[in-house]
Amino acid sequence: MSTDPYKVLGLTKAATAADIKKAYRKLARSSHPDLHPDDKSAVARFKAASAAYDLLKDPETRARFNAGEIDAQGAERPPRQYYRDYAQAPDNAYQQRRGAGQNSDYSDIFADILRKRAAEGGGFDFGSRGRSMAGADINYSLTVPFLDAVRGSETAITLADGASLSVKIPPGTQDSQTLRLRGKGAPGAGGGPSGDALITVTVQAHPEFRREGDDILSTLALPFEDAILGAKVTVPTIHGPVGMTIPAGASSGRVLRLRGRGVKRKGSQSAGDQRVEIKVSVPKAPDPDLRAFLTEWREKRAAEARSSAQKGTAA
Known part of the structure; x- marks a missing residue:
């Protein structure tokens, strides 16, 4: 497998930041170990794609x-030196740099050795002049059920090395939100700290609830007799069913509010509301008594309207 990050992602050096992100997400979906548990090479492909993305997503690196x-692992490369660099240097400057002669600077020699070790993938920490490197961040994708995201939960993800890691989903987690797990990324070099695990959350849709900010939106199908006469009904919420009073004369499209039944606000004990939109339900085949009543009622209203119109004309 190629170590060139562009080749790993199937891109060229002309790729834009959007191209890099799109290519990584495609590979992450197609190679994630959770989605391909029987494919032993999936871990390697996923790990390579994550490392390539970590290097290319940062404009500086x-x-x-x-x-x-730097190389594909982010390690420092030794500076390139050519004979022509020394063409105008003092006599024997080129020869002296090649070996540990009388005028050689041993700290430069050791620095070159350390740079070579870093280029070969080895970490280093050489006394007070040593350098340490933090590990790279590793990106993961996690799909979470709607109720687990709004109420908070705990789940597990599979890391690039195949290990399982417990992840706490904070209450109110939103779609596309990124969770950071400190020190759960790639190990550092030369005693440097490990990188972080960055988990991008995808929240699944729910058949009954939608979210708007900290409010929860739902729809209530209401029999037309309850809409006309009013009623006490039970309404599902993200925390369980609650009672709600329907005022008489409620019509389709009217929104009733359940205070504090929405998503808990970050850093607060308060929560948003649940907004319930009423949809009046009319029976497809009313029973004979209801049909007879409505027919008589409609004729009565029509007669009253004609009588009112005649009085207005006479006046």
């Missing part, structure tokens, strides 16, 4: 890689 200053 991407520019340094393109310039040859």
